[in-house]
Amino acid sequence: MNQQVKNDQDDDEDFGAPPIPAGSKNYMTPQGHQRMKNELLHLIDVERPEVVQIVSWAASNGDRSENGDYIYGKRRLRQIDGRIRFLTKRLDMAEVVDPSAHHGSDQIFFGATVRYETQSGEAFTVTITGIDEIDPLNGKISWISPVARALTKAREGDAVMLKTPGGLEELVVLEVRYPAPMV
Structure with a gap:
């Protein structure tokens, strides 16, 4: 099985967002901040638990190497976790300007x-x-x-x-x- 080694920087996908210029603040409007916060909470409270449940069910079915639900679920879980890290990081850096x-x-x-x-x-x-x-x-x-x-x-x-x-x-x-x- 061919596994790739990932470093910490690989975990911080940019999800299509441009990087914040060095030495700059991450300015956001109150509405934009709230939208990102809502997305983060939805991922944590709704989507991630649903996918974890599917992955657990799929894992209980035995052979994981050919189990599409398990493979897709694990991939989706990695995507969700990456997005959660990205949103958390951007919200932590946010400077809300009204x-x-x-x-x-x-x-x-x-x-x-x-x-x-x-x-x-x-x-x-x-x-x-x-x-x-x-x-x-x-x-x-x-x-x-x-x-x-x-x-x-x-x-x-x-x-x-x-x-x-x-x-x-x-x-x-x-x-x-x-x-x-x-x-």
């Missing part, structure tokens, strides 16, 4: 929803979120993305320069919004 603190401001900081226009006249709306909250198809970009870095600290009406593979591009900030504070 964007509503800037409600009413026209300057761009973490958590801002920004509408901007490119030189070609295309308008885009993005929300600057944490690394673990990105969803580009829905306009959620990471605070470390080139667009977010170019926009940060600008104000409505400002023009900023974005370095792209095709050269410098000017972006004009049309609108800056923040969520209203929770009462």
Whole structure:
């Protein structure tokens, strides 16, 4: 049987998430933090116990080498455990930043929803979120993305320069919004 030797770094899969830049904090919105926390609790309280039960049942059926339920269950258990380690690590490093603190401001900081226009006249709306909250198809970009870095600290009406593979591009900030504070 061919077994691979794993080191501790192999256990910390990135699950598609970009690494947090060295020396930076893992900024997150309260909603993003809560989503990750809910996922972690669901994995610990629901999914993992279900898979453990299936693996125990499958192991009791005898020969494990050709037992699909056992083999798949053990693989799924490793995936769940890896995800639990990843979420725990990211949540431990999290710095929760409430964007509503800037409600009413026209300057761009973490958590801002920004509408901007490119030189070609295309308008885009993005929300600057944490690394673990990105969803580009829905306009959620990471605070470390080139667009977010170019926009940060600008104000409505400002023009900023974005370095792209095709050269410098000017972006004009049309609108800056923040969520209203929770009462």
